[in-house]
Structures are given as structure tokens and as C-alpha cells.
Amino acid sequence: MATPTPTTPSPTSTAQQPPCAIICIGMAGSGKTTFMQRINAHLHQAHQQHPATTAPPYVLNLDPAVRSVPFESNIDIRDSVNYKEVMKQYNLGPNGGILTSLNLFATKIDQVMGLLEKRCLPPTPSPPTAPQAQTPTPPPTQAPLLPSHILIDTPGQIEVFVWSASGEILLSSLASSFPTVIAYIIDTPRTTQNTSTFMSNMLYAISILYKTRLPMILVFNKTDVKDPAEAVEWMRDFETFQAAVRREEDEEREGGGYMGSLLNSMSLVLEEFYNGLGVVSVSSMTGDGVDAFFAKVEEKRDEFERDYRPEMRKRKADAERQKADLRDKEVGRMMRDMKMDVSSKAKGTGKYAAGPTREEPETVSDVEAMEDEDSDDEAGGGMVDPDVDAEPDEDAMFEEGLKARYEAALQERQQGGVTAKSAEYIRRSQG
């Protein structure tokens, strides 16, 4: 099998640009792993041809159930989680095993992201130090080339990855550090068999798009077996699709009815969705269309920076604002509770009531004696006891200090961030 030479020396980006993360998602057997192998080989080849300007990709395998991976991964979920052992230990079936393995892996997301950022992002410049006399400045060293792409293979059970808490943690963590694009791999021969299979696959893609809110490229794979031109035409022109539906109905002379009209209505609704998608035809077997795929990735990278990143920042800022509001409310509530405690203490009704309790008078002479005591107290009332006067200030300072500490503690707890909190949630749910 002839391997085509990459025509674009750098389908890749400039050296110090953060790499684009490409997440390969697709139904079981659609060819994700073969596609990963192909684009990985393509980037390695580009690196060999232009070692001074391009670096090899950084590769992650997130499929815990795959027996062997035909490419070398820098991070492999199987190194930290034993899928078979997980199934045995938790008494799970294959899907539960994959889900639990992903959950266990997601508890290490901080380490994974730390590693990714260390390997794939330029080092943050250290703060300038005061210039010292006689110390010659060392010549600037050449920064190592950064990978232009991060490639991620996922399990074939799409729902397990996309709709799980761990999948969400992995995706959102990646997207918060790198421009991220989803490559939705489609098994062209199977998907374009008929209009309803095609529509089912498109609905799957749309649900992933809306769930992840990341730019998406539809990769029609296995084009060496079947040309996706007809399916692409169905996306571009809904009338062609509706004509195909009618043709199928005529041929089958059954089914028609609601199915045909449902497909027709959906083709109208989906027109908007198709417009936002990148579509490429690829053969992972022959390498056909890989250059076009990387060109599309660059387009989507720009789209991510232009549309998705500001949207992500806005969502993050909203979440931060909500957290801050919640924190203020909690502090307010606590301070109100404390004030109630203090006032009940002042009235002497609580168990910490201030001062010695007074005995109840039993006789008239007792009452007279007590009144005398009171008037004696009042006589000296003009004198201000400095200790008594200082009390409210001390209380206020104590209250302020407590409030500050409480706010700091709340902030610290909340700054544990989504990932740590979610990881904690997963850990608990595993228990």
C-alpha cells in the first residue's frame, strides 16, 4: 500500500502556537483507530521531512478496552487502569467497565493536564530578576519545538464517553487549555446505505455537537470502499435528500407514512446544523484526503479561538459569578446566625449567659436590700469601665476576623475547581 507523501510540510501550525487537540469520536467500527494511525503517521512523516519546523504529535489513548493500539501513545489510559480487573472487581459488564475505567482515569485529570501543559505549551517566562552587576547574561537557548497537534482516541461506545461525567471532565479540561476540535468519524459504506441510517448518524453527531459545544469536523471515512458524494449532497441540498427518501419509499412500497415525513422534516431542520460543520472525505486505509482534513482542522482552530473561546470564557465567568453570589449568601447567613447567638448571650438566655445569676428575692427585706444594691450600682454608673467600653470593639473585630476567615475558607473550597470537585464526586460514586 503506497503511503502518500504529505503535500503540506506543516499541516501543522507555527512552532510556538499551542497545539490543536483533535478528539476522534465515532461509532464502534467506524475506523477511529485506523484514522488515528493514519493522521499520526502523516504528522510523523512531516516531522521527519522538516525536523527544524515541525514536531511530532502528542498522542493519548482513552480507550481502556482496546487490545492493541497500532501507534505509540504518550499517555495511555491502559497504563493506569486495568479494564479487565475493573470489570471483575466491580462486577461490571463491558460498558460499565469502560465507564468505570474512564471515571478512575478522570480522577487523575490534574496530573494528565499537568503533563500535557508541560509537554505541549511554551514554558511560562519566569519573572524578571533585578539585574546583577558583573553577571553576564547567558545566551538565549533555543526553545524546544512544541507538538502541533494532540491526537486523542476514544472508546467506540460514544455515549459512555460523551455523556459521562468523566468524559465531560476530560473534554472541558482539554478545551480550557488547548484549541479543541472533534473529528466525528463516519463509516461511509454503512451510513450511506439508506437515508434513515444516514439521518440517525447525523442526529448522533448533532447531539455530540450540542453536548460538547466544540467545533466539529465530519470525517467520511473508508472512501476507498464507497464515495460519500451522494451523502454530502444530501447535506448540502435537502431536496436531493427528500428525493432519495421518496425513491426509497417507492422501491420498498412500505414504511412510507410517518417515517418519510419525519425524515423530510428533519432534513429541513438540520440544514442549519450542516452549515456549521466541516466535512471531509478520507480513506484511512490509503491516506486519501488527510491533507484536506488538516486544512479543515486549521479552519476549526480559528473558529475555536473566534467563537468558542469567548463563549467558554463567558460561561466560566458566569459560573464564577454564581459561586461568588452563593459565597456571599452563605457568609451573610452565617453572620446573621452569629448575631442571633450574640444577642441571646447578651440577654442571658443561652447556656453561655454572661455574669452570675441573681437569686430570686424571697422576702420584702430581700427586695429592699436588692434595690439598695442596684442604687449603689447606679451611683457609680457615671464611671465608665474601660473594659466594658472596649467590649463592642473586640466583638466587632472578632466578627470581622471570623467573617474574613470564613470567606477565605469558602473561596478555597470553591477554588478546588470543577475538576477536583468532580474528581471527588467520581471517587465517592465509585465507593
Ligand SMILES: Nc1nc2c(ncn2[C@@H]2O[C@H](COP(=O)(O)OP(=O)(O)OP(=O)(O)O)[C@@H](O)[C@H]2O)c(=O)[nH]1
Ligand atoms: N476499507 C477501509 N477499511 C477501513 C478504513 N478505516 C478502517 N477500516 C477498517 O474498519 C475496521 C474498524 O476499524 P477500527 O479502526 O478498528 O475502528 P474503531 O472505530 O477504532 O473501532 P472500535 O475501537 O471498536 O470502536 C477495521 O477492519 C479497519 O481495517 C478505511 O479507510 N478503509
